[in-house]
Amino acid sequence: GVKLALASFLFYCGVEMTVGLWGSSYLVKERGLAADEAALWGSIYFAGITIGRFITGFITFKLSNRLLIRGGQILTLTGVLLLLLPLPTGCALAGLLIMGLGLAPIYPCMLHETPVRFGQEHAGKIMGYQMAVAYTGSTLLPPLLGLLAGFATIGVFPIYIAVSAAAMMLFSERLNVLLNRRHERSADIHPL
Numbered sequence: 001g002v003k004l005a006l007a008s009f010l011f012y013c014g015v016e017m018t019v020g021l022w023g024s025s026y027l028v029k030e031r032g033l034a035a036d037e038a039a040l041w042g043s044i045y046f047a048g049i050t051i052g053r054f055i056t057g058f059i060t061f062k063l064s065n066r067l068l069i070r071g072g073q074i075l076t077l078t079g080v081l082l083l084l085l086p087l088p089t090g091c092a093l094a095g096l097l098i099m100g101l102g103l104a105p106i107y108p109c110m111l112h113e114t115p116v117r118f119g120q121e122h123a124g125k126i127m128g129y130q131m132a133v134a135y136t137g138s139t140l141l142p143p144l145l146g147l148l149a150g151f152a153t154i155g156v157f158p159i160y161i162a163v164s165a166a167a168m169m170l171f172s173e174r175l176n177v178l179l180n181r182r183h184e185r186s187a188d189i190h191p192l
Contacts, residue, residue, distance in 0.1 A: 001117065001182075002126055004175035006133045008110060011168035013134040014141030015076070015161060016103050019045060021142045022149075023096055026157040031089045041093050048100020056105040065109040065116070066176060072109070073169040075102030080165055083158035099161075107134075110172075117179055 023045055027038035056068060063071075079102055082095030114130065115123040145160050 052104020
């Protein structure tokens with residue numbers, strides 16, 4: 001399941017960085033906002049991540065990491081949907097804030113879940129791999145959007161984010177299924 005976890009990190013960091021780097025450009029070119037207003041909403045996206053992480057710190061005492069990861073991914077996809085649909089610009093702006101709030105718990109909870117998923121003895125090494133892949137996603141996925149926008153328009157931004165966020169969720173859920181099966185087999189072999 002390590003490869004699935006690594007793919008989740010790749011797409012998570014790719015989504016977070018791509019929205020941060022290209023969100024304002026999308027708002028200016030496709031939604032007609034003034035540059036200063038678009039920059040403000042780009043900042044609000046990062047404020048959503050910050051506020052979401054602060055809130056997540058308290059929620060982790062009540063909810064599991066898996067639930068927070070899944071909830072964050074669903075909230076992120078909801079925000080992307082507000083960008084994708086032909087709704088008023090205010091909905092797109094709300095979508096950026098919602099994406100920030102949704103992305104907030106994913107990264108820390110995925111890291112915190114590593115020892116649970118793969119065992120304490122392997123956690124340090126796997127976290128190193130996760131960090132490397134996370135930086136790779138942050139480095140490669142935003143310029144890929146720029147390349148695609150060069151061939152088309154920045155209007156591909158919400159589609160690109162939707163595909164990347166869906167891929168993140170797909171790999172994360174596949175990992176959960178794999179780990180649940182492994183846990184069930186272990187319970188069958190070693191009943192209490």
